[in-house]
Amino acid sequence: MKILLVWFAASLLAAEPPSAIAIRNARIVTVSGPVIAKGTVLIRDGLIAGVGDNIAPPPDAWVIEAQGLTVYPGLIDALSTWGIPPAAPAVVLTSSRTAVTTVRRSTSSPAEPVAHGPEERPNTNSWIRAADLVTADDSRILSGRNAGFTAAVTFPTTGIFGGQGALINLSGDKHRMVMATPLGQYCSMATTAFSTYPGSLMGVVAYIRQVYLDAAHYQIARTAYEKDRTAPRPDYDRAVEGVLESPRVLLPAGSAVQLERMARFAAELKLNAVLYSAHEAYASAAKLRGFGYPVLVSLRWPERARDADPELHDTLRTLVLRDQAPSSPAALAKAGVKYALYTDGISAREVPRAVKRAIDAGLPPADAVRALTLNAAEIYGIADRLGSVEKGKIANLVVTSGELFQPSTRVKFIFIDGVKYEPVPEPPVTERTGGTAAAPGESPSPDNPPNFGGVR
Amino acid sequence: MKAGLALVSVMAVALPAAAADTVIQNATVLTVTKGMFLGSIVIRDGKIVDAGEKVMTPPGAKIVDASSHYVMPGIIDCHSHIAADSINEGSVAVSSMVGIEDVLNPESISIYRALAGGVTTANILHGSANPIGGKCVVIKTRWGKDAKGLQFEGAMPGIKFALGENPKRPGNPTPIVGVIAPAAPRYPATRMGTEDVIREAFTEARAYQKEWRIYNAKVERHEQAIPPRRDLKLEPLIEVLEGRRYVHAHCYRADEILMLLRVADEFGIKIRTLQHVLEGYKVAKEIAAHGAGASTFSDWWAYKVEAYDAIPYNAAIMMKKGVLVSLNSDDAELMRRLNTEAAKTMKYGGLTETEALSLVTINPAKQLGIEKRVGSIEVGKDADLVIYDKHPLSNYAKVQKVFIDGELYFDRDRDMSERQAREAKRKMLVERQAEQKKSGAGRQGR
Numbered sequence: 029m030k031i032l033l034v035w036f037a038a039s040l041l042a043a044e045p046p047s048a049i050a051i052r053n054a055r056i057v058t059v060s061g062p063v064i065a066k067g068t069v070l071i072r073d074g075l076i077a078g079v080g081d082n083i084a085p086p087p088d089a090w091v092i093e094a095q096g097l098t099v100y101p102g103l104i105d106a107l108s109t110w111g112i113p114p115a116a117p118a119v120v121l122t123s124s125r126t127a128v129t130t131v132r133r134s135t136s137s138p139a140e141p142v143a144h145g146p147e148e149r150p151n152t153n154s155w156i157r158a159a160d161l162v163t164a165d166d167s168r169i170l171s172g173r174n175a176g177f178t179a180a181v182t183f184p185t186t187g188i189f190g191g192q193g194a195l196i197n198l199s200g201d202k203h204r205m206v207m208a209t210p211l212g213q214y215c216s217m218a219t220t221a222f223s224t225y226p227g228s229l230m231g232v233v234a235y236i237r238q239v240y241l242d243a244a245h246y247q248i249a250r251t252a253y254e255k256d257r258t259a260p261r262p263d264y265d266r267a268v269e270g271v272l273e274s275p276r277v278l279l280p281a282g283s284a285v286q287l288e289r290m291a292r293f294a295a296e297l298k299l300n301a302v303l304y305s306a307h308e309a310y311a312s313a314a315k316l317r318g319f320g321y322p323v324l325v326s327l328r329w330p331e332r333a334r335d336a337d338p339e340l341h342d343t344l345r346t347l348v349l350r351d352q353a354p355s356s357p358a359a360l361a362k363a364g365v366k367y368a369l370y371t372d373g374i375s376a377r378e379v380p381r382a383v384k385r386a387i388d389a390g391l392p393p394a395d396a397v398r399a400l401t402l403n404a405a406e407i408y409g410i411a412d413r414l415g416s417v418e419k420g421k422i423a424n425l426v427v428t429s430g431e432l433f434q435p436s437t438r439v440k441f442i443f444i445d446g447v448k449y450e451p452v453p454e455p456p457v458t459e460r461t462g463g464t465a466a467a468p469g470e471s472p473s474p475d476n477p478p479n480f481g482g483v484r
Numbered sequence: 485m486k487a488g489l490a491l492v493s494v495m496a497v498a499l500p501a502a503a504a505d506t507v508i509q510n511a512t513v514l515t516v517t518k519g520m521f522l523g524s525i526v527i528r529d530g531k532i533v534d535a536g537e538k539v540m541t542p543p544g545a546k547i548v549d550a551s552s553h554y555v556m557p558g559i560i561d562c563h564s565h566i567a568a569d570s571i572n573e574g575s576v577a578v579s580s581m582v583g584i585e586d587v588l589n590p591e592s593i594s595i596y597r598a599l600a601g602g603v604t605t606a607n608i609l610h611g612s613a614n615p616i617g618g619k620c621v622v623i624k625t626r627w628g629k630d631a632k633g634l635q636f637e638g639a640m641p642g643i644k645f646a647l648g649e650n651p652k653r654p655g656n657p658t659p660i661v662g663v664i665a666p667a668a669p670r671y672p673a674t675r676m677g678t679e680d681v682i683r684e685a686f687t688e689a690r691a692y693q694k695e696w697r698i699y700n701a702k703v704e705r706h707e708q709a710i711p712p713r714r715d716l717k718l719e720p721l722i723e724v725l726e727g728r729r730y731v732h733a734h735c736y737r738a739d740e741i742l743m744l745l746r747v748a749d750e751f752g753i754k755i756r757t758l759q760h761v762l763e764g765y766k767v768a769k770e771i772a773a774h775g776a777g778a779s780t781f782s783d784w785w786a787y788k789v790e791a792y793d794a795i796p797y798n799a800a801i802m803m804k805k806g807v808l809v810s811l812n813s814d815d816a817e818l819m820r821r822l823n824t825e826a827a828k829t830m831k832y833g834g835l836t837e838t839e840a841l842s843l844v845t846i847n848p849a850k851q852l853g854i855e856k857r858v859g860s861i862e863v864g865k866d867a868d869l870v871i872y873d874k875h876p877l878s879n880y881a882k883v884q885k886v887f888i889d890g891e892l893y894f895d896r897d898r899d900m901s902e903r904q905a906r907e908a909k910r911k912m913l914v915e916r917q918a919e920q921k922k923s924g925a926g927r928q929g930r
Contacts, residue, residue, distance in 0.1 A: 145576055145717070219570075228570035230582040230618060234716055238581065241714045252710050260710065285569075285589050288630055293586070315630075332917065344906055345591075347913035 048072045049446065050085030051427065054094035057394075059101050059402045060416035069099050071423040074446035079417050092427075097440055100397060100432055101416050102178025102424035103379075106404035107214075107278065107304055107324050107370035110169055110180045111162035111196050111205065143225045146238040150225055151218060154239075154270025156184045156191035159209035164202040167455060168376070173198040174451040175376035176432065176439045178424035179207065181408055183214040183278070188232055189239070189267065190214035192274050195410055197424065199444045207422075211408045212302065213274035233293065240297045243268045275409070276300040278324070284311040291319040302407060304370070308349060309356035313363035322407040323365055325399075326372035327382040329353050357399060358390035368404035369396075383433040397432055422446075505542045506890055508869065511550035514876070516557055516838060516845045517860035525555065527867040530889035535861055548871070553884060556841060556876050557860050558604025558868035559822050560848040562779040563732070563759050563812035565609060566594035566819065567634065572611030573618055577651070577671055577681045580643060581716035583619030584608045588631040594816040595634075599625040599894045601820030602870040602883045605636060605849075605858055609759070610644040612734040615651045615672065615681040617644035619720055620732060622852055624868070624888050640853040642756070643720050645733035647740040648790050651678055679743050686751045689721035696722075730756035730853065732779075736790040738766040745774045757851045759812070761802075762794035768805035777808040777851040782828040784818075799843060800833020810848035827877040837877060866890075 049071040056064040058079060068085065070078035085091050143150030161184060172180065178198055184191035192210035199205060217232045226235045242265070249262035271277075281290040282305035294301035304324040309316065316323060330350050332342065342350075360367040374382060383396050391399075405415025413422050423446035430437040442449040506527040513535065514520050523537035526545070534540065541547070565571050569587040573579035588608070598606065604625055610618030620642035623634040653670035672678045695712040702709040723729035731748075735741050735758050748755050757777040758764060762785055764771060764778045771778055780802070785794030795801075803809045811826055813819035822844045829835045829843060849859025857866050867890035874881040886894035 143575075146581070223575065225575040226573060226582075227575035228573045228582065228587075230568075230570045230584065230587040231573040231575065231579070233586040234573075234582040238716050241716070245711070245713045249710055252708075256708075283591075285591055285631065288632075289586070292632070332921075342914070344910045344913075347910060347917065350917060351913050 046088075046090040048077070048086055048089035049092065049443075049448065050083075050089040051092045051094045051097075051099055051425075052085060054427070055098040056417055057098060057100045057397060057432075058417040059398055060418050069417060069425065071425075071443065071446040074423055076417060076419055076421050076423050076425075078419055092441070094427060096429070098428050098430065098432075099417060100176070100426045100428065101401040101414070101421075102426050102442065102444065103176045103400045104368075104404040104414065105172065105177055105180035105182075105371050106368040106400075106407065107193075107372070108180035108182040109185055109373070110172055110198070111164070111166050111182050112158060112184055113161060113163055113166070142223065145225055146235050146242075148225070149239075149265075149267040150235070151187040152189045152239070152267045152270075153184060153187045153191045154189035154213055154268075154274070155266040156270070157194065157209055158182050158184055158192060158196075159194035159206045162194065162196055162202075162205060164200045164205060169198045169200055170452070171454055172371075172376040173200070173442050173444070173449060174439065174454065175379055176426035176428065176442060177376055177379075178426065178442060178444045179414060181211055181404070183212075185214050185216065188216060188218055188226075188235060189270065190216060192270065193278075195408065195414075197444050198442075199447065199449075204445065207413070208408075208410055210274055211410070212276040212278055213271060214278050215280065217280050237293075237297060239267060239271060240299065243271045247272065276302055278302045278304050280305055281323075282307050282326075284308040287312050287323075288315060291316060291321055294321060295319060305372075306356055306360075306367075307353040309365075309367075310352045310359040313356070313359040313365055316360070316365050317363045323360055323367040324370050324407070325356050325360070325367055325386075327369055327379060327386075328372040328374050329382060329385060352389075354385040355389035355391075357386045357396070358392075361391060361395050361399075366403060366407060367399060368407055369399045370404075380433045380435070380437070384435070387433060393431065393433065505545035506548060506867075506887070506892075507539070507541050507545045508548045508550050508555055508871065511553050511555040511871065512875075513861060514554060514556040514838075514841060515861040516841050517862060519838075525861065525867075525869065527869075527887070527890040530867055530891070532861060532863055532865050532867050532869075535863060548885065550871050552873075554872045554875055554881070555861070556602075556823075556870050556872070557845045557865075558858065558870055558886065558888065559602045559844045560810075560852070560859060561598070561603050561606040561813050561819055561822060561844070562757060562810045562848040562851055563609055563814045564598070564606040564816075564819055565611065565814070566598060566606065566816050567592040567623060568608055572613040574611070574613035574653075575670075577614050577653075578616040578685045578717060579610070579614045579618050580616050580685075580718075580720045581618075582610065583621065584610055585619065585621040585635070588621065588623070588634055590627075590629060590631050590634050594819070595625050596627045596894075597816065598819045599627050599886055599888075600883055600896075600899070602823060602872070602876070602886060603819055604868040604870070604886065604888050605852075605854070606819070607642065607732065607848075607852055609642070609732060612644065612646035612650040613653075615646060615678045616685050616721070617646055619643050619729075622854065625886075625893070626888055626891075627893055636854060636857075638854075638857075640728075640730050641720075641723070642730040642732050642852075643724060645682065645731055645744070645755075647678055647733065647735040647744060648675065648737060649788065650734065651681075675740055675743070678740075679747060682744070682747055683750075685718075685721060686725065686747075686753070689718045689725060690751075692718040693722045693725060724753050725751065727754065732757045732759050734759045736760055736762045737793070738763040741767050742770060745770060745776070748774070756853075757810075760791075760814070762791050762798060764807070765795060765798045765801040766793075768802045768807050771802065772806040777810065777847075778802050779810045779812045779848065779851060781814070782811055782825040783832065796828065796832035799829050800835055803833075803835070803839065803843075808847055808850055809843060810851055811843045812848070821879075823872075823876040823881065824879050827879065830877070840877060 051069040056067050067081040068083040181193050183193040193212045194209035195207040196205045226232045246268045252259045279290040281287040281303040301321050306323045306325045402415035405411040423443050425443040427441040428437050439451050508525045524539045526534035526539050568584050569589045573582040607622050609620045622636040622639035654673040755776040757779050759779050761778045761780050783796040785791045799809050826840045826844045829840050846859035849855040858868050869887045871885040872881040884896050
């Protein structure tokens with residue numbers, strides 16, 4: 029009840045925002061430029077109207093005295109399922125090192141029809157748009173915002189072609205949340221063994237290849253038909269339409285082997301690809317630079333399962349992976365590979381500690397901020413709107429008590445479209461199967477604070 | 485385009501630096517094709533540049549003393565399933581759209597173990613779940629290289645066919661939870677059906693080939709034309725029809741072997757190798773007449789009904805009837821001792837030492853069309869060499885060193901000395917991670 033009241037109060041405040049807000053005397057981490065030790069961020073009509081150390085707040089501006097506080101661009105979850113309802117028929121389980129993914133079908137969902145070849149477009153949802161699916165009624169939106177996230181690139185993730193991602197903000201306002209669509213196509217390597225095509229990793233690879241070849245052919249045939257109505261009329265193919273609509277494709281690449289495999293695959297098909305997962309990128313960063321594809325690194329660092337048999341000996345490779353995975357962002361930064369970090373199903377409140385592990389493994393703190401802001405925006409081509417504290421960009425900001433990702437730092441305010449939010453208590457969350465790789469039992473839950481639970 | 489250019493630079497980086505010349509001295513050299521001698525082998529730029537009783541040693545060459553040791557060409561396994569993240573695309577009767585090349589895993593420990601067993605080249609095949617299976621790839625066991633680096637550059641691509649019981653899919657009558665899934669019935673359910681699937685696939689491929697010919701002719705005449713849709717299933721079959729892809733066909737029984745040879749003749753295609761071919765001795769003349777090679781087991785049979793009629797003389801009989809024969813492993817473990825497999829043909833079939841060795845060296849090289857590069861110790865060939873402490877046909881022989889392209893990829897002493905360091909590293913990481921877990925539990929989460 030109390031929580032509802034807080035919600036209500038927050039909504040009231042959001043309903044009539046001041047025309048201008050000045051955050052004064054703050055330390056400003058612009059990300060795009062140097063840090064301003066003491067300056068003002070001026071917000072007007074939902075946009076950043078000015079940033080600098082000598083900006084006087086206009087007379088109509090509401091002023092926030094931010095002495096001792098730091099302003100950052102709002103964080104962006106670069107590969108998310110926030111806002112996507114959990115009605116998905118299957119949970120995709122990715123193991124971070126092996127390339128093999130299995131699909132676990134929930135007993136209640138109807139089984140996929142058996143496919144006999146690529147023409148039947150098995151396990152394909154490429155035409156589904158996150159923009160059409162998203163709901164504000166997802167507790168992870170509030171959790172994300174509380175932790176300093178203001179936007180997410182969120183994807184439907186069911187199937188080999190999961191669907192088209194959208195940029196959403198975390199205002200919680202259903203009508204305002206979709207900011208851009210489509211931003212990309214989510215691919216997984218889900219297989220179903222012998223029961224239906226494709227039933228193997230190489231089958232999935234071959235299937236994706238065939239779909240892209242079909243897409244190329246579809247374009248040729250469609251163009252020919254548009255020029256000459258007596259030419260053969262191509263059959264409408266929603267699977268191919270969905271692929272063609274997507275400006276880029278996200279390919280799963282956890283291990284060094286899979287990173288190289290997917291990079292070569294993307295180069296072969298001349299895809300505008302983004303590689304995600306990337307826990308073993310520390311081992312292939314230099315090679316990835318040669319390919320030029322951006323990389324999204326999962327913040328769900330590999331850990332020994334809490335219920336693992338204590339007698340079980342991990343291989344040296346597994347141990348090295350667990351030890352080195354958090355050094356992947358630093359390795360990518362050093363190699364000059366464009367990369368961003370994403371939550372991969374961990375709860376937003378776990379993010380600071382996960383990021384800190386990357387920082388402890390050599391990632392400069394400023395790069396860590398960039399990896400969750402401007403880098404993500406650049407990878408998706410939305411840096412003209414988001415990712416830094418710059419005049420003209422959308423006023424998505426997070427104001428903190430200190431350095432982001434430090435344990436003692438608190439989020440004070442969040443601005444989305446220039447509207448001020450404060451962290452609010454989160455309603456209890458029921459277990460859900462969200463996350464791009466959330467395994468059962470690993471779902472984040474605020475009832476189980478990480479400082480007691482450890483990182484899974 | 486940008487990615488394409490970048491790719492070139494990646495490959496340039498991946499090229500190995502010019503290694504120093506190497507001379508293997510004082511060895512008993514089993515060349516397989518040029519007899520045996522006590523002498524030396526000179527390696528430069530990954531190739532054998534001299535081999536004989538007396539050779540000239542280049543200045544600065546690395547000397548490997550192989551006194552009392554034996555050197556033979558690297559073993560070639562014509563049938564293996566190691567080093568891949570998937571083997572069977574079992575959902576369809578014709579899975580020629582898939583390829584092992586897409587899923588090579590250079591980190592598979594089986595590569596290192598095969599290497600330690602003297603194997604330097606292997607044909608990595610798709611499984612036998614379909615009458616027409618996926619594309620195969622020939623690799624060298626270059627442990628430590630990436631997937632691209634494993635591939636035997638320039639080797640003819642292959643494709644797997646399978647006859648007999650494995651490609652049949654009448655449905656498993658008794659599914660075992662977690663072990664055997666209740667396979668959906670899938671055509672074919674009989675050997676007749678398998679024949680039909682192959683014939684139909686090639687009929688389809690011919691029609692597709694014709695579509696492209698018509699299109700290409702139109703393009704040549706500068707007519708407007710829309711290219712046919714690229715069909716990844718049929719493209720490899722056209723390559724088979726045009727002799728640009730080898731067929732490696734899994735088979736057991738004489739009747740199914742003859743069936744395949746007849747269907748192949750009907751479509752004017754060549755079966756490059758019959759794999760397993762346990763009843764090959766019954767139809768050796770017909771196999772020789774078709775020109776197919778045979779890659780079989782030494783003495784492994786009766787593991788299922790269709791493998792009951794095998795005999796250990798199979799390899800020798802086929803060889804004497806003019807079939808090009810090799811011995812393969814089909815198994816990561818057996819792969820480590822193919823030299824012993826070869827030796828068995830001396831007991832069963834009375835082959836000479838050289839003939840026995842040829843079954844795992846030059847013969848599989850010929851079957852894979854790579855005999856100009858590997859398979860024997862000859863000047864000009866790749867320096868893929870194995871040093872044994874005893875005669876490799878002895879079951880007491882242990883591999884000491886393995887060279888591929890003149891590079892030392894396996895060294896028994898090095899392996900032994902590294903074990904301790906690896907164990908120490910493992911222990912350190914276990915302790916560190918346990919420590920992290922403890923301290924992590926007390927840390928603030930937000």
